[in-house]
Amino acid sequence: MDTVIVTGGRGASGRWVVDRLREDHEVVVVDRDHPGFGAEGVEDVDFRAADLTDRGAVRELVASVDPDAVVHWGAIPALGRHPEGTVFENNAIAAYNVLTAAGEAGARIVQASSDGAYGFFFADEELLPDELPVTEAHPRRPEDGYGLSKVAAEEVAAGIARRHGVQVASIRPSWIQEPGVYPCRDSDYTENLDAGAGNYWSYVDARDVATQVHAALTAEFAPDGGHEAFNCVAADNALGDPLEELLERYYGEVPEAGPGVDDDGGAYSVAKAADLLDWTPEHSWRDAADEAVPRPELVRD
Template identity: 45%
Template sequence: MANTKADDGENEFDHAVETAVVTGAAGSVGSWVTDRLADDGVEVVGLDLNLPEGTRSNAHFRSVDLTEQGPTWETIHEIDPDAVIHCAAISGPLDDPGTRVYENNVMSTYNTLVAAGRADAEVVWTSSQAVYGPLFAAEPWVPDDLPIDEGTELRPEDPYGTSNAAGEEIAAMVARRYGVSVTTLRPTSIYTPGEYRARPQREGFDLSSAELSGNFWSYVDVRDVARMAEAALAADLPGHEVFCCTADENHLGHPTAELIEATGHDLPADHGLSGDESAFSNAKAEELLGWEPAVSWRGVEEETSSHPEWL
C-alpha cells in the first residue's frame, strides 16, 4: 500500500482539463471529487439538487435535476466543459422504492453522459460493486472466481445494481457514438472520514457467528475514489474502460478466505485470495492508471470530519 495516511501528499494531476462539471457535487462522493479537482486548479461547476451552504474557491454550483433532459443538456452545453464527472445517484436502495432508484439513476446517467458526449467532454462516472450481484442479493452467494475483477460476470439482483449495469451500457454507447473517453469506476463500499468508527467494531467481531457480507468486507476511502477519478482524467484512455476501485485489504483485518468459509460458504477451488486482501482486485487500475489506494482504515479511524471543510 502506498501509505496509510489521510493526506496522500501533493496532487499529481497532469491533464488539459480547465473546466469540469461534477454532478452530485454536494454529496458524499461528488464533494470530495470537487475538492480534489479544485485543488488542482480546475474550474469546477458542481450540479446538485441541493446547493451547498459554503463556498469553495475554483468552484461554483447550480441546482439541476439531472433526471430532466432539457435542463441537464442546456446546462452542460452552456458550460461546455472539458470533462464531466458524474457522481450523482440514489445509492441507498434500502431507503427508497426500487422504481425510484432505478428511474433516477438510469435517467440521470443517460442525460448527463449523452450531454457530455455531445459537448465532446471526457467522462468519468461512478458505477458500483453492486453490478456483480452479491451486494443486496436475495440470498448470500459467492462468485465463481475470487478476487472479483473487471471481467467477472455482472449478475445484479436489485434495482440499484441493475441501474448501474444499465448505466455502464450507456457509458459504452456514449464512447462509441461520440468518440469521447468514458471511464467507469466500480467502487466497493465507500467510507468517508469520520465514518470509520461507525463501522463494525473489529474488537467485537465473532468469527463463529459471522454472516456473509455482500461486499465481502471490502471498502474504499472516498478520497481514493476522488484520486481515481483524477487519475482517469489524466490517463485520457480511448473508448470505454472499467476499473474496480477498492482498498487493498478488507476492513476487519481477518484473512478474507477464512471469513468467507466461516460463514458456511465454499470458496472457488483456485481462488487467489491471500491474507486480508480485498475480494476485489485493483490491479487493472494500478496497471493502466498508475493508481494505488493511499488510505487504509488502519490509519484514519480517529478522524472526525466527514465532509470537505467548505461543505
C-alpha cells in the same frame, strides 16, 4: 485551467471528489439543490442546480458550461430509502441524460458505478463470486433495482463512447468510508460476520475514490474513445482476518483463488486501475478509522 462538471458534488463522497479536482480544475458542482443565493464556493468551485432526470435542463446546462470533462456522481446511492423502481428510474435516466450531454460536448467522462453491478450484495440468495479476486471482467448479475441501474449506466457509457469517440470510465467503489467515520469498524459490524458478507467485507476510503476519479480523468487509457470499468476498493478487508478464512467461516466454501489474493486482502482486484490509471489505494481502516480529517467544505464561511 480545465472546467469539470461534477454532479452530486455536495454529497458525502462527492465533496471529496470535488475537493481533489479543484486542485487542478475549475469545478462546477451540479446538484438538485443550490447552496443559496449569496453562497460563495471555495476557490475554483461554482454551483448550479438541476434535476438530472430532466433531459432538457441537463442538456442546456452542460452546453452552457461547455466543460472539458464531466464527473457524474449524482445518484440514489443504495436501496432502502426509496422504492426500488424509483432507484432504478432515477439512476438510469440521470446517467443517460448526463452522459449523453457530456458526449455531445466532447467531454471526457467519469461516472460512479458500484460493486453492486456484480449483483452480490442485494441478491435474494447469498452469492459467492466465480473466482477470487473479483476482476472487472467478472459477470454482472444484479437482480435488484440499484445494481441494474448501474449496469444500465455502464451500458450507456459504452454507447456514448462509441457514438462520440470520448473516453469514459465507470468507477466501481465498494462501501465508501470517510476518514474518522468508519462504520465498517463499528462493533455491530466487526462482531457480526454476516454484516459485511454481502460484499465480502470490502470498503474504500473516500480520499482513494477521489484520487481514482482524478486519475481516470487524466490518464490516456482510451484516447480515441472507449469505455472501461475500474474496481475501487481498499487493499485489505474491513475485518483484518484472512479473507479465505472469513469466506470459509460464513459461506462454508471458498471460490478458486488466483494471484492477488493476499492473507487479509480484499476480494476485489485493483490491478486494472494500477495498470491503466497508475492508481492504487493508499488508505486502510487501521489508520483512517480514527484519523482526524475534516469533511471538505465547498462553501466559504
